[in-house]
Amino acid sequence: KNFIIKKSFAVLIVAIVAYRVLNKPSSRVVESSGIKFLVTNEETPTIIGAQFIETPEYPVFFGWILQEAVIDAVFSNLKTIDGKALVIGIGAGTTCGMLAKKKVSIRAFEISSQITRLAKERFGLSDDIQVEIGDGFMALNSLTNVVDLVLIDCFNGQGASFTAFSEINLQSLGKFAITVAINLVLETNTENSIVSLAIAKLQRFFPFVVAFRDNPGSNTMPSNVLLVATQDENMLARLLEQKDQVKYLTTNSIEWVRTNFLHWRIMPSHDESIQKWPDPFAYERNVSKKLKVLHSEHLQKEFNFFWFHLLLLYLAWMLWTDSVQMQAEDWGPQWLARLLMSLLALLMRYIFCVRWSMEGLENLESSHSKDPDRASLGCVSPHGAYPVNSLAYGIPYFRVRLNHLRLRVGAASILFYVPILREYLFLFGARQVSRKTIVHLLKAKCRVAINPGGIREMIHQCSHKELVFVQRSLGLFKLAVIHDVPIAICYVFGENQMYTTYPNRFRKLRTLIANSFRVGLPWISGRFGIGLGPVPVIPHPGPVCHIFGPYLDLSDLSRQYQQQSAKSTVNNDQLLYELASEAFERYKIALNKLFDKHKRRFLPPDVAARGLDIIKLGTEEGERRLAQILDEITSFG
Numbered sequence: 355k356n357f358i359i360k361k362s363f364a365v366l367i368v369a370i371v372a373y374r375v376l377n378k379p380s381s382r383v384v385e386s387s388g389i390k391f392l393v394t395n396e397e398t399p400t401i402i403g404a405q406f407i408e409t410p411e412y413p414v415f416f417g418w419i420l421q422e423a424v425i426d427a428v429f430s431n432l433k434t435i436d437g438k439a440l441v442i443g444i445g446a447g448t449t450c451g452m453l454a455k456k457k458v459s460i461r462a463f464e465i466s467s468q469i470t471r472l473a474k475e476r477f478g479l480s481d482d483i484q485v486e487i488g489d490g491f492m493a494l495n496s497l498t499n500v501v502d503l504v505l506i507d508c509f510n511g512q513g514a515s516f517t518a519f520s521e522i523n524l525q526s527l528g529k530f531a532i533t534v535a536i537n538l539v540l541e542t543n544t545e546n547s548i549v550s551l552a553i554a555k556l557q558r559f560f561p562f563v564v565a566f567r568d569n570p571g572s573n574t575m576p577s578n579v580l581l582v583a584t585q586d587e588n589m590l591a592r593l594l595e596q597k598d599q600v601k602y603l604t605t606n607s608i609e610w611v612r613t614n615f616l617h618w619r620i621m622p623s624h625d626e627s628i629q630k631w632p633d634p635f636a637y638e639r640n641v642s643k644k645l646k647v648l649h650s651e652h653l654q655k656e657f658n659f660f661w662f663h664l665l666l667l668y669l670a671w672m673l674w675t676d677s678v679q680m681q682a683e684d685w686g687p688q689w690l691a692r693l694l695m696s697l698l699a700l701l702m703r704y705i706f707c708v709r710w711s712m713e714g715l716e717n718l719e720s721s722h723s724k725d726p727d728r729a730s731l732g733c734v735s736p737h738g739a740y741p742v743n744s745l746a747y748g749i750p751y752f753r754v755r756l757n758h759l760r761l762r763v764g765a766a767s768i769l770f771y772v773p774i775l776r777e778y779l780f781l782f783g784a785r786q787v788s789r790k791t792i793v794h795l796l797k798a799k800c801r802v803a804i805n806p807g808g809i810r811e812m813i814h815q816c817s818h819k820e821l822v823f824v825q826r827s828l829g830l831f832k833l834a835v836i837h838d839v840p841i842a843i844c845y846v847f848g849e850n851q852m853y854t855t856y857p858n859r860f861r862k863l864r865t866l867i868a869n870s871f872r873v874g875l876p877w878i879s880g881r882f883g884i885g886l887g888p889v890p891v892i893p894h895p896g897p898v899c900h901i902f903g904p905y906l907d908l909s910d911l912s913r914q915y916q917q918q919s920a921k922s923t924v925n926n927d928q929l930l931y932e933l934a935s936e937a938f939e940r941y942k943i944a945l946n947k948l949f950d951k952h953k954r955r956f957l958p959p960d961v962a963a964r965g966l967d968i969i970k971l972g973t974e975e976g977e978r979r980l981a982q983i984l985d986e987i988t989s990f991g
Contacts, residue, residue, distance in 0.1 A: 357676060357677040357680075360673040360674070360676050360677075361673065361674050361677075363670075363673050364670040364671070364673035364674040365670075365674075367666055367667070367669060367670035367673070368667065368670045370666070371663050371666050371667055371670075374659075374663065375663065378659075379468050381393060381394050381402070381466060381468045381469045381472055382472075383472055383476050385407065388406060388407050388408060389404050389405065389406055389407065389414060390404065390405045390406075390407055390476060390477065391403070391404050392404065392445060392446045392469065392472060392473070392476075392477065400509070400642050402445045402446070402469070402509065403445035403446025403447070403448065403473070403477065404446065405446055405448070405477050405478075410477075410478060413448065415568065415578070416568045417537065417568035417578045417580060418448055418449070418452075419568075420566050420568055420580045421448075421449050421452065421505065421507075421535060421537075421580065422452050423593060424503070424505075424533070424535045424580070424582055424593060425439075425449075425452050425453060425456060425503065426592075427589050427590075427592040427593035428502055428503045428532075428533050428586075428589055429456045429458055429502065429503070430592060436459075437456065437457075437458035437459065437502045437503075438458065438459045438461075438499075438500075438501045438502050438503075439453050439458050439459070439460050439461070439501065439502060439503045439504070439505065440461050440462075440463075440490070440493070440494065440497075440501050440503070440504045440505070440531075441453070441460060441461070441462040441463065441490075441504075441505045441507075442463050442490030442491065442493075442494065442504070442505070442506045442507070442508055442518075443463070443464065443465075443490065443506065443507040443508030443509075443514075444462050444463075444464045444469065444470065444473055444479070444485055445469070445473070445507060446472075446473050446477040446479070447473035447474070447477050447478070447479030447483070448477075449505055449507065450462055450479060450480075450483050450485075451478070451479065451480070453503075453505075454480060454482070454483060458502070460483055460484075461484075461486070461493070462483060462484070462485045462486065463485070463486050463487075463488060463489070463490030463493055464485050464486075464487060464490075465487070465488065465489060465490075465508070466487075467487045470485045470487060473485075490506075490508070491517055491518075491523055494523060494526050494527070494530075495522060495523065495526045497526060497529075497530040498530075499530070500530050500531075500532060501530055501531050501532070502532050502533065503531070503532070503533050503534070503535065504527060504531040504533070504534040504535070505534075505535050506518045506534065506535070506536045506537065507536075507537040509537070509539045509638065509641075514634075514638070515536075515537070515538055515539055515634075515638065516538075516631075516632075516634035516637070516638070517634070518534075518536050519552060519555050519631075524555060524556070524558070524559055525559070527559060527560075527583075528558075528559025528560060531585075532584065532585050532586055532589075533582065533583070533584040533585070533586060533589055534556075534560070534581075534582075534583050534584070535580055535581070535582050536552075536580070536581045536583075537578055537579075537580055538552060538578070538579045538580075538581060539576055539577075539578055539579075539638070539641050540576060540577050540578075540579055540641070541576055541637065541640055541641050541644065542575070542576070542577070543567070543575055543576070543577040545577075548631075548632060549565050549579055549581075551631055552565070552581055553565060553581065556581060556583040557583075559583070560583035560584060560585060561585065561587070562583070562584050562585075562586075562587055562590045563581065563582070563583045563584075564581075564582050564590065564593075564594075565579055565580065565581050565582070566579065566580045566582070567579050568580065575644060576641050576644045668773055672771075672776070675780070678780050678785075679770070679785055679786045679791060680785075680790075680791060680794050681785075682760070682762065682794070682795055682798035682799075682800050684753070684757070684783070685780045685781060686777075686780065686781040688754070688757075690781065691750065691753045691754050691781055691782065692754050694750065694778070694781070695750035695751070695753075695754050698746045698747070698750060699746075699747070701746075702743075702746050702747065706881075706892060706893055706895065707895030707896075708742075708743065708852070708893060708895060708896065708897075708898055709896070709897045709898070710743055710747040710897075710898050710899070710900075711897070711898075711899045711900075712747075712748075712751065712899065712900045712901075712902075713899060713900070713901045713902070713952075714844075714901050714902030714903060715756070715902060717842070717902050717903065717904050717905060718756075718759060718801075718842065718902055721840070721842075721905050722758070722759055726758075727799045728799070728839070728840075729795075729796040729797075729798075729799050729800055729801065729802070729837070729839050730801045730802070730839050730840050730841070730842055730905065731792075731796070731801075731802055731803075731804070731830060731833060731834050731839050731840075731841050731842070732761075732801060732802065732803030732804070732841070732842040732843075732844060733803075733804070733805075733806050733830065733841055733842070733843055733844065733941065733945075734748075734803050734804070734805055734844045734846065734900075735805060735806065735807065735811075735822040735844070735845055735846070735945070736805075736807070736811065736815060736820065736821060736822055736845075736846060736849055736850055737805045737807055737808070737811040737812050737815060737823075737849075738812075738815060738846070738849035738850055738852060738853075739812065739815050739817075739850075739852070739853045739855050739876035739878045740812075740852070740853070740876070740878075740890050741805075741846075741849065742849070742852050742890075742893055743846060743848070743849055743852070743898045743900070744763075744846060744849070744900075747898075747900075748846075748900055749761075749763050749779075749782040749783055749784060750782050752782075752783065753781070753782045753783055759801055760799065760800045760801055761783055761800070761801045761802075761803060762783050762784070762785050762795050762800045762801070762802050762803070763779075763782075763783055763784040763785070763802075763803045763804070764784070764785060764786070764787030764791070764792060764802060764803065764804035764805075765779055765784040765785070765786065765787060766786075766787065766808070766809065766872070766874070767786050767787070767788075767872065768872065768873050769784075770786050787804055787808075789829065789833070792804070792833060793833070793837070796833070796837050796839060797837075801842070803842070803844070804830060806822075806823065806824045806825065806830050807822060807823025807824060807825070807971070808823070808825065808874075809868045809872060809873070809874035810823055810825075810865075810868060810874075810971055811823035812868075812874035812876055813857070813861075813864050813865065813868050813874050813875060813876055814857050814980065814984070815850060815855055815857065815876060816850070816855055816857050816983070816987055817850050817851055817853060817854050817855045817961075818960070818961060818964070818987065819961065819964050819967070819983060819987070820850060820949070820953075820957070820961060820964070820965070820966045820967070821850075821966075821967050821969060821983070822945065822966065822967070822968045822969070823968075823969050823970075823971055824938060824968065824969070824970050824971065825970075825971055825972070826970060826971055826972030826973055826976075827972075828931065828934040828935060828937075828938055831908075831934035831935075831937040831938050831941070832930055832931070832934045834908050834912075834934075834937060835908060835911050835912050835915050835930065835933045835934055835937060836912070836915065836930070837912075838908070838909060838912035838913075838916075839908075840905040840906055840907050840908060840909075841905065841906040841908065841937070841941060842902060842903075842905055842906075843902070843903040843904075843905075843906060843941065843944050843945055843948060844900055844901065844902050844903070845900075845901055845903075845945065845948055845949055845952070846898065846899070846900050846901075847897075847898065847899045847901060847952060847953070847955070847956035847957060848896055848897055848898035848899060848956050848957070849898060850961075851894060851896055851957070851958065851961070852880075852893040852894055852896075852898070853876075853878040853879065853880055853890075853891075853893060853894065854878060854879045854880070854885075854894070855876060855877065855878050856877040856878070856879075857876075857877070857984055857987060858984055858987060859877040860877060861984070864876075864877070864888075875887075875888035876888060878890075878891070879891065880892045880893055880894060881893060881894050881895065897956055898956075899952075899955075899956050901948065901952055903944055903945075903947070903948040904944070906937075906940055906941060906944055908937050908940075911933045911936060911937055914929075914933060915929065915930060915933055938970070942968050945966070945968065946966060946968070949965075949966045950966075953965075953966075967979065967983065
């Protein structure tokens with residue numbers, strides 16, 4: 355039932371993310387440095403409109419002075435209210451506002467309803483100006499009456515501003531437009547070749563063509579160029595004479611405009627080698643990237659919803675796959691397991707120089723051949739500061755080469771909240787270690803391997819002394835007795851030597867964290883003396899071997915428990931603990947025997963000479979022995 359609820363939540367989260375992505379606003383408003391910016395929500399966000407917050411009547415960009423100059427020149431001699439204008443791309447509505455002051459008939463087009471809404475709600479575009487949502491170039495090609503002015507300003511980072519120069523659009527402009535003004539965004543402020551080609555294209559349909567750059571100078575940043583093409587020579591004369599009639603911006607800006615207005619004009623090049631028209635999409639993408647850098651100080655407040663949505667989707671994935679915790683069957687494709695095992699083997703062998711081997715598999719195979727359907731528990735020790743070899747070599751080997759043994763490994767709960775690592779553990783048979791999970795896997799006839807010392811063993815592990823820990827409750831041995839399963843004993847020689855450990859550093863703090871949050875934080879250094887505290891670093895090179903001893907048969911203890919349970923309905927916890935303690939004593943004898951047999955082959959001589967200590971945590975004797983060892987550790991180094 356819990357898994358069904360979690361999967362339902364997963365579906366709900368995916369639906370919410372899908373809705374947000376599919377209904378993502380095409381634009382947004384950002385306020386910065388006293389200016390409101392209208393910004394596209396494309397892959398490379400671009401400012402397409404702006405307005406001073408305190409003085410909205412002043413144009414923010416000098417390019418709008420040019421556009422207003424064109425509007426003045428076109429409509430200044432009209433005696434009646436019969437002027438007509440077509441606007442393709444409204445942005446924040448600045449040019450539409452200029453036209454509205456001239457009392458002309460405006461037909462405006464904007465491809466995005468979001469931009470139109472924001473222009474009216476946040477930038478003061480009058481509701482009297484009717485903006486049609488759609489492709490303005492389709493309306494251009496369906497014109498039947500002459501229009502005094504066509505204003506085209508439709509940069510979107512995907513080639514839109516070059517659309518005006520297609521053959522069919524130029525023909526419509528030449529046939530029905532008296533004057534056309536096209537705002538073209540160029541990649542650099544010194545780009546003249548594209549301007550010259552654009553002028554040449556317009557001159558095929560208009561006798562008079564001029565171009566103005568809105569920011570005279572010599573730099574490599576993007577710049578707007580306003581191309582003005584007209585059938586009316588008088589209009590052009592009025593436009594070029596306006597330098598003494600400028601009435602925009604502040605006093606200082608007026609003087610600047612009066613001085614530099616004529617300098618804005620671009621004289622076309624007649625270089626015949628300039629023949630290639632750029633790819634519109636690729637060109638505008640490059641421009642957008644540069645504009646993002648140019649506008650970065652205003653766009654830095656953007657919240658990155660991509661990573662937020664990705665986090666939500668991963669949360670949904672975690673909820674959906676949570677049932678894998680109780681799954682006895684393999685999870686994930688076998689080919690992926692083979693690939694990862696091969697890559698990890700190469701990494702560990704040739705990069706980290708760790709030589710791994712496994713012995714005693716005949717003990718597992720013989721038990722499997724006698725009773726393939728019998729479950730078992732495995733005690734794998736020591737844990738090591740981090741169980742590098744068990745993760746990189748051990749569990750992949752069982753998934754790929756020994757899959758018939760159906761091994762499942764218990765791992766700390768915190769690991770299943772780490773993206774990628776969680777899926778890695780699932781793929782190679784690891785499941786969250788808990789009594790409920792272990793019992794379920796045993797009933798499913800799996801071989802379940804766990805480390806009996808857990809997190810305490812992790813934080814107290816010593817690279818100069820072999821230590822194995824067992825919990826006071828003896829939970830693993832209780833399960834073996836209750837479910838009548840044998841215990842497989844495995845010792846990982848060399849695991850403790852993968853890192854140099856410092857168990858006394860911040861010992862009290864790390865113990866507190868382990869007890870409170872169930873998170874083990876060993877203090878280590880690795881190869882070349884690199885130490886990053888609890889962060890895993892490059893391990894030391896050396897041999898590592900997983901050695902399996904004979905199975906520890908506990909059938910006699912299980913029969914005693916079952917017989918007593920059948921006779922009495924009274925709580926048998928004391929009996930169970932006594933039987934588990936007997937199982938633990940047998941385990942200690944078997945583990946010491948296995949350790950003594952192989953210690954000189956794989957361990958440094960001084961470590962082998964110190965022997966193995968098996969500590970029962972939470973008992974007076976165990977804690978006293980642990981404290982004694984930790985006090986002696988400084989002399990080991």
